[in-house]
Amino acid sequence: xxxxxxxxxxxxxxxxxxxxxxxxxxxxxxxxxxxxxxxxxxxxxxxxxxxxxxxxxxxxxxxxxxxxxxxxxxxxxxxxxxxxxxxxxxxxxxxxxxxxxxxxxxxxxxxxxxxxxxxxxxxxxxxxxxxxxxxxxxxxxxxxxxxxxxxxxxxxxxxxxxxxxxxxxxxxxxxxxxxxxxxxxxxxxxxxxxxxxxxxxxxxxxxxxxxxxxxxxxxxxxxxxxxxxxxxxxxxxxxxxxxxxxxxxxxxxxxxxxxxxxxxxxxxxxxxxxxxxxxxxxxxxxxxxxxxxxxxxxxxxxxxxxxxxxxxxxxxxxxxxxxxxxxxxxxxxxxxxxxxxxxxxxxxxxxxxxxxxxxxxxxxxxxxxxxxxxxxxxxxxxxxxxxxxxxxxxxxxxxxxxxxxxxxxxxxxxxxxxxxxxxxxxxxxxxxxxxxxxxxxxxxxxxxxxxxxxxxxxxxxxxxxxxxxxxxxxxxxxxxxxxxxxxxxxxxxxxxxxxxxxxxxxxxxxxxx
Numbered sequence: 001x002x003x004x005x006x007x008x009x010x011x012x013x014x015x016x017x018x019x020x021x022x023x024x025x026x027x028x029x030x031x032x033x034x035x036x037x038x039x040x041x042x043x044x045x046x047x048x049x050x051x052x053x054x055x056x057x058x059x060x061x062x063x064x065x066x067x068x069x070x071x072x073x074x075x076x077x078x079x080x081x082x083x084x085x086x087x088x089x090x091x092x093x094x095x096x097x098x099x100x101x102x103x104x105x106x107x108x109x110x111x112x113x114x115x116x117x118x119x120x121x122x123x124x125x126x127x128x129x130x131x132x133x134x135x136x137x138x139x140x141x142x143x144x145x146x147x148x149x150x151x152x153x154x155x156x157x158x159x160x161x162x163x164x165x166x167x168x169x170x171x172x173x174x175x176x177x178x179x180x181x182x183x184x185x186x187x188x189x190x191x192x193x194x195x196x197x198x199x200x201x202x203x204x205x206x207x208x209x210x211x212x213x214x215x216x217x218x219x220x221x222x223x224x225x226x227x228x229x230x231x232x233x234x235x236x237x238x239x240x241x242x243x244x245x246x247x248x249x250x251x252x253x254x255x256x257x258x259x260x261x262x263x264x265x266x267x268x269x270x271x272x273x274x275x276x277x278x279x280x281x282x283x284x285x286x287x288x289x290x291x292x293x294x295x296x297x298x299x300x301x302x303x304x305x306x307x308x309x310x311x312x313x314x315x316x317x318x319x320x321x322x323x324x325x326x327x328x329x330x331x332x333x334x335x336x337x338x339x340x341x342x343x344x345x346x347x348x349x350x351x352x353x354x355x356x357x358x359x360x361x362x363x364x365x366x367x368x369x370x371x372x373x374x375x376x377x378x379x380x381x382x383x384x385x386x387x388x389x390x391x392x393x394x395x396x397x398x399x400x401x402x403x404x405x406x407x408x409x410x411x412x413x414x415x416x417x418x419x420x421x422x423x424x425x426x427x428x429x430x431x432x433x434x435x436x437x438x439x440x441x442x443x444x445x446x447x448x449x450x451x452x453x454x455x456x457x458x459x460x461x462x463x464x465x466x467x468x469x470x471x472x473x474x475x476x477x478x479x480x481x482x483x484x485x486x487x488x489x490x491x492x493x494x495x496x497x498x499x500x501x502x503x504x505x506x507x508x509x510x511x512x513x
Contacts, residue, residue: 006092010176013050017088018057023125026088026180027115028060031172032165034082035138040253041147041157044084044168059115060085063139064257066265069111070323072432077115081257083136086169087114089121090131090180097183099130099460102173102212104166106193106219106418108327109281110140110268116430123426128457131182133173137165141264142257144281145238146231147249155250159286163205166198167289170211188214188460192421194282196220200386201283201290203304204297214463216456217310218424219417222382223295224279231284234267241266269326276329277338277377295382298389299507307463308390309456311399311484312383315414316375321367322413328374335370338377353506360504379417381505384498391478397465398477400497402488403448405441420487423449424456444489452487 006017006024017024032044039045061080067073090098103119105112114134121132137143143162151157158164174184189212191199197220202208241263244251252260264281271280283290297303320328329335343354363369387398401420408414422428426449428436437445455465455474465474472491475483482496 007053008093008179010179011049012047012176014053016053016055016057017090020089021122021126023089023091023122025122026056027058028056028085029054029088030060030082030084031086032084032168034080035084035142035161036081036257038253040081040142041145041161043158043161043164047084059087059113060136062113062115063136064142064261065111065140066261068265071107071111071113071116072430073113074115074117077113081142083138084165084168085114085136086172087121087134087136088131088177088180089125090182091125091129093179093181095181097178097186098181099128099186099188100173100177100182100184101128101130101132101456101460102170102187102189103132103134104137104189104191104195104198105134106191106195107139108268108279109144109162109194109283110264112139112195118421118425118427118430120425120427124424124453124457127426127453128461130457130460131177131180133169133177135166135169137169138162140268140281141238141260144283145235145264145267146228146284146286147235147238147252148286149228149232149235150239150246150249152249155253157249160283160289163198163201163283163289164207166202167205167207167211170202170208174211185213186460187212188216190216190218190456191220192218192418192424194221194224194279197222197224197294198283200298200303201225201294203306203308204292204294204302205289206291207289209304212306214307214459215309216459217308217383217386218420219312219316219379220310220383220386221279221378222386223293224378225283225285225290225294226278227285234271234280237270238263238267272328273326275337275341276326276334277341277374279327295385295389298386301389301393303390303393305394307395307397307459308387309397309399309459309465310383310387310390311401312375312379313415313417313420314400314402315371315404316379316417317371318413319416319418320374321371322411322416328378330371330374331367332365332370335364335373338374357504360500376501376505380498381501384502385507387477388479388482391476395463396477397459397474397485398482399474399485399487402486403445405436405445406439407435407437407441410439411435420452423452426450426453448487448489451491 147157267280
């Protein structure tokens with residue numbers, strides 16, 4: 001590749017990309033205007049065009065968030081409410097339009113950034129000869145606090161602004177990505193954790209229809225979407241934390257954003273501590289961007305009927321135990337509290353059904369049983385419900401990621417939450433002090449990563465996750481076989497491995513009947 005930059009003219013202005021291996025990267029391209037002041041807690045606005053070429057050598061600003069968390073961030077990046085940007089990796093534009101993959105990062109809707117090193121899109125772009133886009137969007141109180149119940153004539157608050165940001169970014173892709181060589185008719189959205197749940201929610205949002213043609217959902221807490229009554233209680237608690245009465249809500253527009261960040265962080269951890277199994281800040285069923293609870297929408301056939309890869313990790317909850325994080329219940333006591341809350345919240349869920357679910361975990365009083373129950377409530381069962389429902393209307397491929405290095409096994413993390421991320425992007429060693437290979441296992445992990453990347457790329461390119469290199473055939477997930485790809489040192493296909501769990505949980509749990 002030439003050492004020269006690559007200039008691309010998009011409708012908003014010229015952007016300058018820089019060589020990055022065998023591709024170019026354009027970092028920090030604004031897709032919407034700043035969100036401070038009067039535009040705080042409001043839908044994103046179009047970006048102001050720029051007249052001088054924009055040098056896209058560095059990532060854009062971090063979305064406002066607390067930095068006292070386990071997610072490694074570049075300390076040199078500024079934090080700002082002018083944070084709505086995308087990053088693009090692509091071969092030199094020209095020739096046949098290339099498939100596009102758009103990444104939505106996770107982080108409990110409250111932390112994280114598209115600038116995290118593990119999300120660098122260079123390897124995927126090179127391997128697949130395609131265009132990778134990663135999206136920065138508002139998180140925490142700025143993106144997922146619903147203050148609409150406190151709106152006045154003079155101070156309007158809108159719902160689900162973080163999701164509205166994601167939709168605006170997908171609209172930017174439709175408007176601009178052809179200039180980078182991308183095919184607007186072949187866009188795959190993929191995400192992990194709350195990013196994966198954002199994808200399942202967008203799949204049920206009329207506002208996102210037609211903006212993407214395929215989806216990959218990794219470890220999504222898809223049922224962590226709440227009603228407006230609950231959202232109003234959370235908003236009222238937020239006002240208490242920032243010491244504002246409802247008649248003074250206009251002051252939120254001018255309050256120092258650091259104060260809002262602190263209150264949002266408090267909600268992020270306070271609410272799941274008080275009500276285990278719930279998230280403090282998350283999408284809200286508003287009748288607009290999110291017209292229905294997403295799992296219910298999938299069950300009733302209201303999701304966009306597009307091909308879907310969806311799956312979970314074998315040991316999702318282990319990392320939360322290690323970090324002593326309240327974001328998931330990981331003890332028998334907190335898991336029991338979670339089930340009591342479920343029973344209290346859903347009068348149509350008989351007590352014997354809760355007992356039946358708990359009896360499916362004979363070691364529930366021990367750590368392993370508690371972790372399994374938490375994993376299944378938060379990730380595995382919502383994933384199964386979506387796969388079962390969506391497979392009636394569109395192609396679905398389901399996976400379970402089981403691979404773990406010797407060190408992760410020794411640390412009792414195993415295939416924990418988010419441990420598949422470096423395999424998907426081909427980016428290992430991105431933690432500040434990464435213990436992944438302290439006991440070996442690099443060669444096996446590289447082989448697993450190569451297969452995962454080829455499957456994801458093949459799906460983005462052709463709509464089928466076939467590697468074409470002799471790897472295990474991945475059949476569709478459909479009743480009655482419910483075939484699942486188990487990703488490990490050697491991939492295997494198993495038929496309906498969760499029969500007993502599905503029978504125990506049924507499909508009325510959590511009110512999603």
